[in-house]
Amino acid sequence: MSEDEITRQLQHKSIRHFTKQSVADALIKTLIDVAQHTATSHYLQSFSVISITDSRLRAQIAQISGQQYVAENGHLFIFVIDQHRAALLAKQPQLQELGSTDKFLQGASDALLAAQNTVNAAESLGLGTVLLGSILNDAKRLIALLHLPTLTFPIIGLIVGYPDQKTQAKPRMPQAAMHFTNGYNLPAQFQQDMQAYDEVIAHYYATRLTNQRAESFSHLLTRSATTSPKKRSELLSALHQQGFLTTK
Amino acid sequence: MSEDEITRQLQHKSIRHFTKQSVADALIKTLIDVAQHTATSHYLQSFSVISITDSRLRAQIAQISGQQYVAENGHLFIFVIDQHRAALLAKQPQLQELGSTDKFLQGASDALLAAQNTVNAAESLGLGTVLLGSILNDAKRLIALLHLPTLTFPIIGLIVGYPDQKTQAKPRMPQAAMHFTNGYNLPAQFQQDMQAYDEVIAHYYATRLTNQRAESFSHLLTRSATTSPKKRSELLSALHQQGFLTTK
Known part of the structure; x- marks a missing residue:
């Protein structure tokens, strides 16, 4: 141990x-x-x-x-x-x-x-x-x-x-934003917590050893949604082709 | 290390x-x-x-x-x-x-x-x-x-x-039945390998410390398919309800 x-x-x-x-x-x-x-x-x-x-x-x-x-x-x-x-x-x-x-x-x-x-x-x-x-x-x-x-x-x-x-290692979001008790309940200060986390991410990307750049969590989200490779939109079709999720 | x-x-x-x-x-x-x-x-x-x-x-x-x-x-x-x-x-x-x-x-x-x-x-x-x-x-x-x-x-x-x-620990299937090189290629002796594995499983279940019973891999497969709780057939509907897999 x-x-x-x-x-x-x-x-x-x-x-x-x-x-x-x-x-x-x-x-x-x-x-x-x-x-x-x-x-x-x-x-x-x-x-x-x-x-x-x-x-x-x-x-x-x-x-x-x-x-x-x-x-x-x-x-x-x-x-x-x-x-x-x-x-x-x-x-x-x-x-x-x-x-x-x-x-x-x-x-x-x-x-x-x-x-x-x-x-x-x-x-x-x-x-x-x-x-x-x-x-x-x-x-x-x-x-x-x-x-x-x-x-x-x-x-x-x-x-x-x-x-x-x-x-x-990349800094992770505050636990309060992702660990809940007995049900899904984002804390009242969730948006503020994530703004503070944006600053942590900005600091990490601005000071890391290589590929320094300006970055934020909300930008990562937007980038992921807008730059997704085109054929990732065929994933459900690929699953169906393989015989999955075709019925229930 | x-x-x-x-x-x-x-x-x-x-x-x-x-x-x-x-x-x-x-x-x-x-x-x-x-x-x-x-x-x-x-x-x-x-x-x-x-x-x-x-x-x-x-x-x-x-x-x-x-x-x-x-x-x-x-x-x-x-x-x-x-x-x-x-x-x-x-x-x-x-x-x-x-x-x-x-x-x-x-x-x-x-x-x-x-x-x-x-x-x-x-x-x-x-x-x-x-x-x-x-x-x-x-x-x-x-x-x-x-x-x-x-x-x-x-x-x-x-x-x-x-x-x-x-x-x-439960004995696992032979690696040859689940680890392939450069493509999906079950070995020619796959069915025999799995029959031999059935004997390994039978021995495990017959001699383990508790809940001893007769068992085989093919029976586990059949049992899983035939005794699946009814509402597991609602998983796709539950995913759709949550807004997943509705489009592509």
């Missing part, structure tokens, strides 16, 4: 640049082993992981993500919601049920919990990590590239590697 | 029974702090956490989950996808966008990654945890009980506390 892990978790920062040192196969196997031992809904393990080792495929995924660093060093994993395997093993009548909203959320939960557990394992060994929501900038293309069958869906990417940059 | 965390992660098991010792407020605050420092899409922190301290409310949530232990000891958190806070802070035109599939998945990702990070923090201190997908057995009722506004959705529950039971 130690507080080391919590100390590290409180200093978490994403690492986007890694050295050329590759992550050993035995370590990849251990990380997958950790992912597998994450809590899983109904013990059904409704996710899979795809390791990307082909550099041409990886360059195509980097192009989808719009991030050059995705093509570079470190080991790239794609976490996949997987009800396809269950469909192969279960009896026929359950097939349609496996595309339900319920089963989609269970698979998303299994896959995302496993991804974070993998992050914690990697960081406990001094490795750096970055989770990639950007793999969904063109979900249909990614699905085609990875030959993902019906009842599977790529939910998040993860690069793990040996850090080649120093970054600083 | 130590392997302690990975050793612990590989032995992970859910704990459902806790002693009466309450989790100190300072520790709850630390756990929320860890949740907040989880990687978050676009730095937008699109989730909230609700602590349930009212015993009557907790009994109602236990009733939804169908699990008596949910009403008992340990500290109960509900992790909530939250685009409502963003809607209050962003300019009007972004409001509709915040209910998109994209924003729903980003919020689900933020909330679920944070939940697992909280699990890892708690377990590093020797606490036990259980994640609760069962809070979604009647999502609309839970939403009403927690006064969850539009653009929020409860995605998972978590109980953290001092363990009052011993359990064994």
